[in-house]
Amino acid sequence: MHAMQYRITLxxxxxxxxxxxxxxxxxxxxxxxxxxxxKAYLIRERGTDxxxxxxYAPFYLWNTPQGMNSFLWGPGFQGIIDDFGRPEVGHWTGLAFEPGPAARTVPxxxxxxxxxIPPGENPAAVIDRALDTAREYAATPGVHSAALAVDPRHWELLHFTLWEHTAPAEAGDRYQVLHLSAPEQDTIGTGRHW
Structure with missing residues (x-):
């Protein structure tokens, strides 16, 4: 699994x-x-949440690098470039994916x-704790799914959670989901990805 997001601030x-x-x-x-x-089509509106x-900040979980490459170098991403310029694309290696109690709903x-991941911390220990947190989030009522990923270049962990209705403020930056494309959601490996 590969996580990817670009955030276009307007x-x-x-x-x-x-x-x-x-x-x-x-x-x-x-x-x-x-x-x-x-792919979760996400927006944040100034003054809301x-x-x-x-x-505009779409978030992707890719099952294959071929799919991600096909999107980035094909007409899909070119539409973003044509309309907004070329955004920085964040990408993370997938660590875990957990469906939640609301996995069959539309988030x-x-x-x-x-x-x-702070300097001096054992990355494996930090990731083990983060895996526990992802499992806890996934078990929360109203959670569609939870993903955990890491960027080892910048030593950054990313928790991404989809919610059936509203998201708690303490869970991180909150977004509205305008649409969810999930053609291969059922084939994203669940649990730890190694």
């Missing part, structure tokens, strides 16, 4: 209905995309929490 007065219409008209294009576990910004919210 002007404070940006009409987020433009992004909503974009997702409404184009979101289903990835509903059958080979190699894609899931404590967000300081307007942001309406998401949280993202990035945490540094």
């Amino acid at each position: 002007p404070a007065d940006y009409d987020m209905r433009i992004i909503r219409r974009r997702v409404e008209s184009r979101g289903r294009l990835l509903d059958d995309f080979p190699g894609l576990g899931l 404590l967000s300081p910004v307007n942001q 309406r919210a998401a949280t993202r929490r990035a945490l540094p």
Whole structure:
């Protein structure tokens, strides 16, 4: 599993209905995309859920690098470049994926929490604790699914959780889910990925 996200921060007065219409008209294009576990079409709106910004921030869990490459170097990502410029694309190696009690519902919210692995800490011990946290999140009522990933270049852990309705503030940055493409969600390996 590979996690990927680009976050496009928009002007404070940006009409987020433009992004909503974009997702409404184009979101289903990835509903059958080979190699894609899931893509959550995420937005944050300034002043909503404590967000300081307007942001379009799709989040992906890829089952194969071929699928990710096919998207990035194909017409899908070119549409983002054409409309917004070329954003920085964050990517993380998948550590775990856990379906939650609401896995068969359509999620309406998401949280993202990035945490540094401090210098001097044993990375394996930090990851073991983070795996326990991901399992706890996944067991929480209202959780669709929880993923844990790591960027070993920057020594950053990423917790990503999809929620059936609303997400608690303490879970991280909160997003609205406008659409979920999940063509291969059922084939994302569950539990620890090694």
